[in-house]
Amino acid sequence: MSHLLTRLALRRLVAGGNCGRYLPSSLSVTPGAAGATMAVVKPWDDVAVARGQGLGALVGQWRRMVSSVPEHAAPPEKEKKESGEAAVMGEKNDEMMVSSYWGISKKKIVREDGSDWPWNCFMPWETYHSNLTIDLKKHHKPKNFIDKVAFRTVKILRIPTDIFFQRRYGCRAMMLETVAAVPGMVGGMLLHLRSLRKFEQSGGWIKALLEEAENERMHLMTMVELVKPKWYERLLVLAVQGVFFNVFFVLYVLSPKLAHRIVGYLEEEAIHSYTEFLTDINSGAIENVPAPVIAIDYWRLPKDATLKDVVTVIRADEAHHRDVNHFASDIHFQGKELREAPAPLGYR
Secondary structure, three states, X not given: OHHHHHHHHHHHHHOOOOOOOOOXXXXXXXXXXXXXXXXXXXXXXXXXXXXXXXXXXXXXXXXHHHOOOOOOOOOHHHHHHHHHHHHHHHHHHHHHHHHHHOOOOOOOOEOOOOOEOOXXXXXXXXXXXXXXXXXXXXXXXXXXXXXXXXXXXXXXXHHHHHHHHOOOHHHHHHHHHHXXXXXHHHHHHHHHHHHHHHOOOOOOHHHHHHHHXXXXXXXXXXXXXXXXXXXXXXXXXXXXXXXXXXXXXXXXXHOHHHHHHHHHHHHHHHHHHXXXXXXXXXXXXXXXXXXXXXXXXXXXXXXXXXXXXXXXXHHHHHXXXXXXXXXXXXXXHOOOOHHHOOOOOOOO
């Protein structure tokens, strides 16, 4: 073996030590009865050979090269950590690729104080300061048969609500908002379809009614943060919403003037319920807890706002919805269509 290595080294020196040339990739050695073994040999260190470090240095390098563990191999723990980090980065890159493939990505939105905007369900430009100067005592007196039917219908619907919820105004408000968010969506949807069928503008009423539905939904999202509904209350919501949606849908198709008048009276009842809610808060019967963050951002309330502030702004919103729906009903009573009158967009 030593003789073979010496001959190879001398050939290397005679060739001029060209670093681009390699020795044969394998050496066949027959050490006797042990049988033949094959060793894979990488390029020799030409510098060591040129410096004449001798056969011992070459043999030592050959042993290192045929060793099963590389000299600079990374520890298994480090390899696992690096592979884990690479996998995480790969997942993040995949997510970025998926979100950016169609050119869709969420813009970075911040609050006025510079903190990140935490909500995807509404944006800062959709928030507002509620108008608390609105007259809460206005009432539409029933003048004709349709008005009386609408008024009596709402009064009858209030009876089972009072029996079931009594003075649990948080749960009552939650149920009320699941119902109050339906009419705006139904009205806006039917006006949208009418606009498509007749190739005519809606006068802005589609957007106005959908704004009302969205506002009522935000009332519900706020109340859910304050009141954790029980299973039977959730079941009741499913039943009431399923019945009310279909009944109101048919009613709006048959008589929009009656449908809007009923909603107007429902909003009057909502104002009354929230007024009672505030009475219990002021008396201490209901704890005046801190306002949820979602309410603070949506109505631009101060950071130290409380439940009383939240109920106050919700009551003002209900008063605005009362006016919008009574106004819509009046338009129909005058024999006109909604598109013929300006829609109260942004009326809050």
